[in-house]
Amino acid sequence: MIPFNRILSLARHAFVLVGAATGLCLFAGWLAYRIAFGIALDHERGLAAQRLDGFALSLEATLARHEALPGLLALHPSLLDLLWHPDDGRRVAAANAYLEAAQQGAAVSVAYLIGADGVTLAASNWRLPRGFVGHSYAFRPYFRDALDGGLGRFYGVGVTTGEPGYFIAGPVRDGGRVLGVVVLKVSLDSIEQALAGSGDMLLADADGVVFLAAERRLRYRTLAPLDAVAAERNAQTRQYGGQRIPLLADRPLPSEAAYPLRFALAGETVRERLIQRRPVGSLGWQVVQLRDTTELRATALAAGNAAGFATAFLLGLAAHVRHRARRREELRRVYDELEQRIAERTADLTDKIADLERTEAILRETRDAAVQAGKLATLGQMSAGISHELNQPLAALQTFADNARALLERGRQAEAVENLQTISELVARAGRIVRQLKAFARKEAPTPGPVPVAAAVEHALTIVEPRRRELDARIVVGDLEPGLAVTAEAGRLEQVLVNLLRNGLDAMHGFPAPRLDIAARRSDGRVVLQVRDHGPGLADEALGHLFEAFYTTKPVGEGLGLGLAISRTIVESYGGTLGAHNAPDGGAVFSIDLPTAGDDHAAPDA
Numbered sequence: 001m002i003p004f005n006r007i008l009s010l011a012r013h014a015f016v017l018v019g020a021a022t023g024l025c026l027f028a029g030w031l032a033y034r035i036a037f038g039i040a041l042d043h044e045r046g047l048a049a050q051r052l053d054g055f056a057l058s059l060e061a062t063l064a065r066h067e068a069l070p071g072l073l074a075l076h077p078s079l080l081d082l083l084w085h086p087d088d089g090r091r092v093a094a095a096n097a098y099l100e101a102a103q104q105g106a107a108v109s110v111a112y113l114i115g116a117d118g119v120t121l122a123a124s125n126w127r128l129p130r131g132f133v134g135h136s137y138a139f140r141p142y143f144r145d146a147l148d149g150g151l152g153r154f155y156g157v158g159v160t161t162g163e164p165g166y167f168i169a170g171p172v173r174d175g176g177r178v179l180g181v182v183v184l185k186v187s188l189d190s191i192e193q194a195l196a197g198s199g200d201m202l203l204a205d206a207d208g209v210v211f212l213a214a215e216r217r218l219r220y221r222t223l224a225p226l227d228a229v230a231a232e233r234n235a236q237t238r239q240y241g242g243q244r245i246p247l248l249a250d251r252p253l254p255s256e257a258a259y260p261l262r263f264a265l266a267g268e269t270v271r272e273r274l275i276q277r278r279p280v281g282s283l284g285w286q287v288v289q290l291r292d293t294t295e296l297r298a299t300a301l302a303a304g305n306a307a308g309f310a311t312a313f314l315l316g317l318a319a320h321v322r323h324r325a326r327r328r329e330e331l332r333r334v335y336d337e338l339e340q341r342i343a344e345r346t347a348d349l350t351d352k353i354a355d356l357e358r359t360e361a362i363l364r365e366t367r368d369a370a371v372q373a374g375k376l377a378t379l380g381q382m383s384a385g386i387s388h389e390l391n392q393p394l395a396a397l398q399t400f401a402d403n404a405r406a407l408l409e410r411g412r413q414a415e416a417v418e419n420l421q422t423i424s425e426l427v428a429r430a431g432r433i434v435r436q437l438k439a440f441a442r443k444e445a446p447t448p449g450p451v452p453v454a455a456a457v458e459h460a461l462t463i464v465e466p467r468r469r470e471l472d473a474r475i476v477v478g479d480l481e482p483g484l485a486v487t488a489e490a491g492r493l494e495q496v497l498v499n500l501l502r503n504g505l506d507a508m509h510g511f512p513a514p515r516l517d518i519a520a521r522r523s524d525g526r527v528v529l530q531v532r533d534h535g536p537g538l539a540d541e542a543l544g545h546l547f548e549a550f551y552t553t554k555p556v557g558e559g560l561g562l563g564l565a566i567s568r569t570i571v572e573s574y575g576g577t578l579g580a581h582n583a584p585d586g587g588a589v590f591s592i593d594l595p596t597a598g599d600d601h602a603a604p605d606a
Contacts, residue, residue, distance in 0.1 A: 021312070021315050024311060024315070025308045025309075025311045025312045025315070026308065028307050028308055028310075028311040029304040029305060029307050029308030029311070030304065031307070032303050032304045032306070032307030032308070033300050033301060033303060033304030033307075034300075035303075036299065036300040036303035036304065037296060037297065037300035040296040040299055040300055041259075041260075041274065041293075041296065044274060044291060044293075044296060045274070045276065048274070048276045048289050048291060049276070049278075051198065051201070051289065052201075052276060052277075052278040052287055052289060053278065055194060055195075055198070055201065055280075055287055056278055056279075056280040056287055058191070058194065059191055059203070059280050059281065059285075059287070060280060060281055062188070062190065062191060063153075063166065063186075063281055066106070066108065066168055066184055066186050067151060067168055069102075069106055069108075069168070069184055070146075070151070070168055070169060070170025070182050070183070070184055071170045073099075073102055073111065073170075073182045073184075074170055074171065074172040074173070074182050076098055078091070078094045078095045078098045079095055079098070079099075079113050079122070079172055079180070079182060080172060080174055080179065081094070081095075082094070082095040082113065082121055082122055083113070083115060083116075083121070083172060083174075083179040083180045084174075084179070086115060086121050092121065092122055095113060095121065095122035096122045096123065096124070096126040096133075099111045099112060099113065099122055099123060099124040100124040100126070100127075102124065103124035103125075104124075106184070108184045108185060108186050108187075109163075109165050109185040109186060109187045110123060110124055110125050110132065110165075110183075110184070110185040111123070111124045111182070111183070111184050111185075112124065112125075112132045112133075112182075112183050112185075113172070113180055113181070113182050113183075114137060114143060114169075114180055114181045114182075114183060115179075115180045116147065116178070116179060116180055117136075117138065118136045118137055118138020118139075118143055119134065119135070119136045119138075120132045120133050120134060120135050120136075120137065121133070121180070130160055130161050131160075132160055135159075135160055137159075137183075139236060139237060139238065140154060140156075140167070140237060141154050141237055142154035142167045142168070142169040142181075142183065143169060143181055143183075145169065146169035146170055146171050146178075146181040146183075147171065147178055147181055148178075149171050149178055150171075151168070151169070151170055152167070152168065152169035152170070152181070152183075153166075153167070153168055153169075153282065153283055154166075154167045154169075154237075154239075154283075155167070155188075155205065155211060155239075155283070155285075156237065156238070156239040156240065157238075157239070157240050157241040158185070159238055159241070162241065164188075164211065165185040165186060165187055165188065166185070166186045166187075166188055167183055167184070167185050167186075168183070168184045168186065169181050169182070169183040169184075170182055188212060191203070191212060192212050195212055195213060195214045196214045197214075198214060198289075200214070200273075200289055200290050200291055200292065201213075201214065201287060201288065201289050201290075202214075202218065202248075202287070202288045202289075202290070203280075203285060203286075203287050203288075204222075204223055204285065204286050204287075204288055205239075205283065205284065205285055206283060206284025206285065206286075207222070207226055207230040207233075207234070208222050208223040208224050208226075208286075209221070209222045209223075209226070209234075209239075209240065209245055210222070210223065210248055210288075211240070217266055217267055218248060218265065218266060220240050220243060220245055221245060221246055221247060221248040221266060222245050222246070222247060222248060223247075223248055223249075223252070223253045223288070224247075224252040224253060225247065225252060226245065246266075248265060248266065249263040249264060249265050249266070250263055250264045250270070251263050253275060254275070255277065256275070256277070257274065257275040257276075259274075260272045260273060260274045260293045261273065261275065265290070271292055271294065272292070272293045272294070272297070273290045273291055273292055273293060274289075274290075274291040274293055275288065275289075275290060276288070276289045276291070277289075401419075401423060403419050404416045404419040404420055404423070407419065447489065448487050448488055448489055448574055449487070449488075449489070449597070450485045450486075450487065450597035451485055451486055451487070451488045451489070451490045451493050451597070452483075452484070452485045453480055453484045453485060453486060453520050453527065453529060454480045454482075454484070455490070456490060456493045456494050456497060457477060457480070457497065457518055457520075459490075459494050460494045460497035460498045460501055461475060461477075461501070463494070463498045464498055464501045464502055464505065467502060467505050467506075468505060471505055471508065471509060471514055472514070473505055473508065473514040473515065473516065474513070474514070474515045474516070475501070475515075475516045475518065476515060476516070476517050476518070477518045477519075478517070478518060478519040478520070480520050481520070481521075481522070484520060484522070484527060484596075485527075485596065485597040486527045486529075486574075486576075486594040486595065486596060486597055487574055487575070487594065487595045487596070487597045488574045488576075488594060489574075492570045493570075495566075495567070495570065496567040496570055496571060496578070496592065497529075497531070499563040499564065499566075499567050500531040500567070500590045500592075501516065501531060502563075503533075503563065503564070503590075504516045504531055504532070504533035504535070504588070504590075505533075506554065507533050507535035507536065507588065508533055508534060508535040511534070511535060514533075514534065514535075515533075515534050516531065516532070516533055516534075517530075517531075517532040517534075518530070518531055518532075519532075522596065523593075525595070525596055526576075526593055526594065526595055526596055527593075527594055527595075527596050528591055528592070528593050529591070529592040529593075529594070530589055530590065530591050530592075531589070531590045531592075532583060532587055532588070532589045532590075533587050533588055534586065534587040535586075535587055535588065536586075536587075537582040537583070537586055537587055537588050538580060538581075538582055538588045539553070543580065543581075543582075546564055546580055547564050547565055547568045547578070548565060564578075571592055571593075571594065574594055574595070575594070575595055576592060576593050576594035576595065577591075577592075577593045578590070578591070578592055578593075579591050579593075
């Protein structure tokens with residue numbers, strides 16, 4: 001017995017080893033997690049920079065596309081005429097028509113002309129209820145910039161329509177004097193759709209106010225609190241309709257974040273996001289990406305788990321190798337003992353195997369003899385019908401031969417030829433019957449192979465034909481699939497079918513209009529062949545003993561009770577089953593289930 005102190009020492013040693021191994025696995029997992037997350041962050045920053053560059057270039061191209069239009073529109077004489085004669089209705093109509101055509105051709109939202117006092121004189125939307133004509137936009141920065149002779153650019157919410165847009169304004173000069181300003185309002189719907197496709201990108205102005213975002217609830221919010229100057233400028237220009245501009249998140253967002261931060265956007269829960277920005281355009285705008293790092297963390301965690309488990313596996317492997325080395329010597333000793341015992345047992349098993357092989361040979365011979373005896377017994381029971389089946393063509397042969405001789409003596413060769421043809425057909429019929437009986441009675445070698453179902457059914461029907469005629473029964477064969485074959489031996493399969501057909505005919509003895517049904521179908525790589533009679537069915541007691549040797553439901557002297565027992569033995573030797581049950585509407589159904597042999601086996605000649 002092991003001393004208690006020894007047990008305690010072993011337990012302490014094992015505890016220390018397990019603790020050290022666990023700590024090593026956790027450290028390996030944490031280190032792999034940190035490395036994988038750092039790599040994922042660097043990769044994401046590179047991808048984000050590419051996305052931001054692509055979006056910035058697309059936005060700058062969109063904005064620059066229309067910057068030359070105000071200068072071109074200002075060259076039209078109708079605008080200069082209206083600025084010199086602002087109260088002339090004819091000149092107002094001409095300028096409205098020109099601006100309307102220009103707006104449609106340039107595919108912009110609105111084009112309009114503002115006088116030097118800031119009041120709109122003509123506009124492409126002059127037909128609409130909320131047209132710009134008559135409204136003053138002197139407070140807008142784009143008007144002041146263009147009036148000073150430069151190009152005015154501005155993004156804001158329209159004070160008349162309430163619809164946001166990008167405004168581009170250019171001066172209308174007469175000589176060196178600026179008489180007014182022509183303005184285009186451009187929709188940025190395509191840019192907003194691009195943001196919606198990105199899912200996590202925002203477009204903010206120089207003050208950090210988000211004016212385009214994938215989700216509308218994030219618009220008109222600021223990345224950081226507005227200072228007093230920016231708030232005053234916002235109120236004067238009414239850039240965003242004078243509405244309050246709250247923070248975008250639950251905390252001010254820094255201008256740059258090298259590492260992910262945890263914050264909550266408006267209407268969302270707190271999440272960790274990576275912030276990246278890029279300036280775009282000439283107005284100090286910036287495109288911002290707030291990348292959710294949940295997926296990056298999950299990927300890094302998977303890498304950490306994999307590293308931890310890999311470390312645990314390697315430690316376990318090392319422990320296994322060490323334990324295996326210790327066990328090897330012990331196993332070698334055990335193997336030596338086992339080899340000695342195996343040698344002793346091998347001699348005994350060799351003798352027993354020889355005895356088993358002899359027993360199996362005797363059983364095979366006995367089974368083959370029983371099957372052959374069953375065939376001969378079946379032929380013996382049907383001998384009277386078979387004799388009648390052969391006597392009919394023989395008697396007819398005698399009659400037609402005598403007729404042919406008499407016709408030849410009278411010189412009636414044509415009629416004699418007809419009689420000889422009939423004699424030939426009768427001989428062929430008798431020959432087929434004899435061949436079928438010979439093939440049925442032949443003792444076959446146990447070599448299973450493909451057996452066409454249609455041929456087996458046809459040959460079995462030929463054997464039972466005398467009994468069918470005796471009972472005036474009808475045998476209905478369902479449509480058999482062409483090429484349907486099973487793995488069996490033709491003669492033994494026919495023997496099983498003959499037994500089932502005879503039993504079915506015998507069961508209907510004395511019934512009016514007796515009928516047998518034969519059907520075959522495929523089922524999961526097997527073939528199910530069914531023989532159904534329309535007799536009284538099987539009694540409950542008979543169902544339990546039906547396939548037992550020497551059990552029969554026929555009267556004494558009409559059967560030995562071996563047919564079904566032999567049939568089941570034959571079917572099971574091919575890996576199949578033979579079963580029986582009663583049909584719901586009366587009669588017994590016997591089912592043969594055998595493995596299919598393929599679809600390309602043609603039936604042999606009858």
